[in-house]
Amino acid sequence: MKNIGVLILSHCGFSFVDQLAKAVQGRGYKALVLSSKPESADRPKVLEQLADWVQVTNNHTLSWRHVEQALSTLEADGIRVHSCICVWEGYRTFMANVNLLAGTPDITPEQIDLLTDKYSLRQFLVAQNISRVDVKCLTPELLEELKRTQQLCFIKPRRGIASFGAFKLNSDTHWHQLQNIVEEARHDPVYGSYFKAGVAFVVEDFIAGIECSFEVQVVDGHVFVVAVHEKYETTHCDSTTLENACTCPPVSMEEAVVKEGVSWLHRVLGALDITQGCFHIEAKVEKGRWEIIEINPRVGGSLISQSVEYFTDGRSMVDLWVESLLVQGSKRQNFMEDLADLDVSRHGNSPHNRETFFRVFYGEVGVVKTVEEIPVPLPPLVTQVFVTPGTEFECNSKENFVGQALWGGAVNELLSDVIALDEQAKNLLKVEYQPIVTKSVA
Structure with missing residues (x-):
């Protein structure tokens, strides 16, 4: 595979590049990284150490023109792009287009467009008799009507990311609040490019019940549910929703x-004609009825991939997604047999008798003054801290990531007292803040 590689699309030098490059190189292919401009001046050097080929643009976001230029450069260098992969949702269509050119199985750009459009997807599911949730495009007049009738509703961007502006409607919700969220989204240093075309909001019936995420790999029309995470704790804020803690399997x-949910999920993916890809599918169940929250055509964020790696005794979602793009011939059938051995619908909630728990720590508006990791009785398997003194959080309308940690253990042991585990997990990181100093204009 000396001159064959996988093109990894990275947003601002991150987007799981380290995990993706390792998985690609571990299978004998070159890791080829195309990244938009990182915020840190040191990040390009780190990328060069991780990958076999790196190109960093001077733009905050990648465009299809950048991808085409990278493909031309690689061709001139004698490197053939076997396939493309990307966990950043804003570039997922680029990935599909490159795979289409390379002849690598993937979902189509049209399918990605439908899945990431919350309004069109809900309408499709209702038309297929898979969902009973009513969805509308939000207007100032409709907002006031919903408040007046006190309907239980949920507001979110028609195309969103990082829970930006996704929240429950309440009596204090006003149109100017939504417009403030739009401005925050458009000027966000990380997510701003995703919202450059603007932000349109939708409102739908609030979906009650226990929320889960299905970690799914689809290969040649065969659906494999590798893990199911329960969102053990979520926090509803004024202008966002935070997913604080997850367990696998659900508690x-x-x-x-869970098995009924998996069967229902097969029906959903069949209706959408999904035959390839990796998916993080969020859904809720109440009184035996399942409802889709959203279908993400990528690996789940936070510690989902690492949680799956421990849960399956060695196969992360990143690793499985990379292999699904690379494996061919008779080995492809062997790969599907491996996925079948991991499938929770065939072997129970935990095929390898393992459980996981992870907590995500979110920041407040302000400047990080100090951040400290506190020893806890059961040390986590993985701890990641994303902030340092001086890190600023300017708004509360999105997930402000401070850090995250993952615990793992045997079935009926780790999660036997999940309340106690969660309490010690909450104490792992201690962060102090100070106000943001607004610079005066002379």
Whole structure:
């Protein structure tokens, strides 16, 4: 595979590049990284140490023109691009287009467009009799009507990321609040490029119940559910929703309910004609009825991939996604047999008798003054801290990531007292803040 590689699309020098490059190189292919301009001047040097070929643009966001230029440069250098991969949702269509050119199985750009459009996807699911949730495009008049009738509703961007502006409607919600969120989104240093075309909001019936995420790999029309995470704790804020803690497998529902959810999910993906890809599918169940929250055509964020790696005894979602793009011939059938051995619908909630728990720590508006990791009785398997003194958080309308940690253990042991585990997990990181100093204009 000396002159064959996988093009990894990176946003600002990150987007799981380290995990993706390792998985690609571990299979004998070159890791080829195309990244938009990182915020840190040192990040390009780090990328060069991780990958076999690196190109960093001077733009905050990648465009299709950048991708085409990279493909031309690689061709001139005698390197053939076997496939493309990207976990940054804003570039997922680019990935599909490159795979289409390379002849590598993937979902189509049209399918990605449908899945990432919350309004069109919900309408499709309702038309297929898969969902009963009503969705509308939000206007100032509709907002006031919903408040007046006190309907239980959820507001979110029609195309969103990082839970930006995704929240429950309440009596204090006003149109100017949404317009403030739009401005915050458009000027955000990390996510701003995703919202450069503007932000349109939708409103739908609030979906009650226990929320889960299905970690799914689809290969040649065969659906494999590798893990199911329960969102053990979520926080509803004024202008966002935070997913604070997850368990795998779920702790608040019977195994039979999970299996019913998997069967229902097969129906959903069949209706969408999904035959390839990696998916992080969020759904809720109440009184035996499942409803889609959203379908993400990528690996789940936070510690989902690492959680799956421990849960399956060695196969992360990143690793499985990379292999699905690279494996061919008779080895492809062997790969599907491996996925079948991981499938929770065939082997129960935990095929390898393992459980995981992870907590994500979110920041407040302000400047990080100090950040400290506190020893806890059960040390985590993984701890990641994303902030240093001086890190600023300017708004509360999105997920402000401070850090995250993952715990793992045997079935009926780790999660036997999940309340106690969660309490010690909450104490792992101690962060102090100070106000943001507004610079005066002379």
